[in-house]
Amino acid sequence: MNRTASDRGxxxxxxxxxxxxxxxxxxGRPLPYxxxxxxxxxxxxxxGPDETLREAQRLLDAGMPFHAHEVFEDAWKSGPESERDLWQGLAQLAVGLTHAARGNAAGGARLLRRGAERLxxxxxxxxxxxAYGIDAAGLVAWARELAGRAEGAPTGAAGEPAVVDAATEAPRLRGDLS
Incomplete structure (x- = not known):
């Protein structure tokens, strides 16, 4: 019998x-049911772009970059093709911060650099x-600096990976702090 995914629960x-x-x-890490x-x-x-940026900044400030990534993902999927690189780059920065905060320094650094290049x-x-008041140059500098720090961070005494605090490291998307 060929069972479907729903049959498997x-x-x-x-x-x-x-x-x-x-x-x-x-x-964004799964927890037990x-x-x-x-x-x-x-x-x-x-x-709209302003609402996207406000919601993403709120989530970044709350230490929830994975969730901010999802907001940026909605923007790139629903926005004009001409802005796709902007929203994808911002999403990659958020996911890079997510990985660095989870202790995946190499993956975090790679995504931070990829997002910076896209921006x-x-x-x-x-x-x-x-046009949207995004501090692209500041975000690029932030991403490259954090990528370098994440890669160079020593592991803890028990060999656990070094992590960054997502809320403390949250970037400012706009120079006007909105």
Whole structure:
């Protein structure tokens, strides 16, 4: 008999797509069923650029860069193609911070650098960043500096990976602190 994923007890969303119903912590890591987690970001929310930046900054400041990544992901999926590099670059910065905060220094550094390159490289991301008041140059510098620190961080006494505090390291998306 050929069993489907739903026959095996796989969690599904309202539209039938596979989606884990396990609660998550503030860095997006799955917790055991029944544990208390943080509320998930709803997916597929269409926001304007200002609302996207405000919500992502709120999440970054709260030490929840994984959730901020999901806000940026919605923006790149629903926004104009010409701004895709901007929103993808910002999402990569948020995921890079997530990995660094989880103790994955190499993965965090790689994503931070990839996001910085995307923000610095494409004319679409540079012009869109300027139009929305995003401090692209400051974010690029922040990402490269954090990537270098994450890679150079020593492991703890018991060999556990060094981690960064996501809330303390949260970047400012705009120079006006909004």
């Amino acid at each position: 796989r969690d599904r969303d309202e539209e039938g797509r596979a989606r884990s119903a396990r609660p998550r912590d503030g860095l 029944g544990a208390e987690g943080v509320p998930r970001q709803p997916e597929g929310v269409v926001r 610095a490289g494409g004319p679409g991301s540079v012009s869109a960043a300027a």
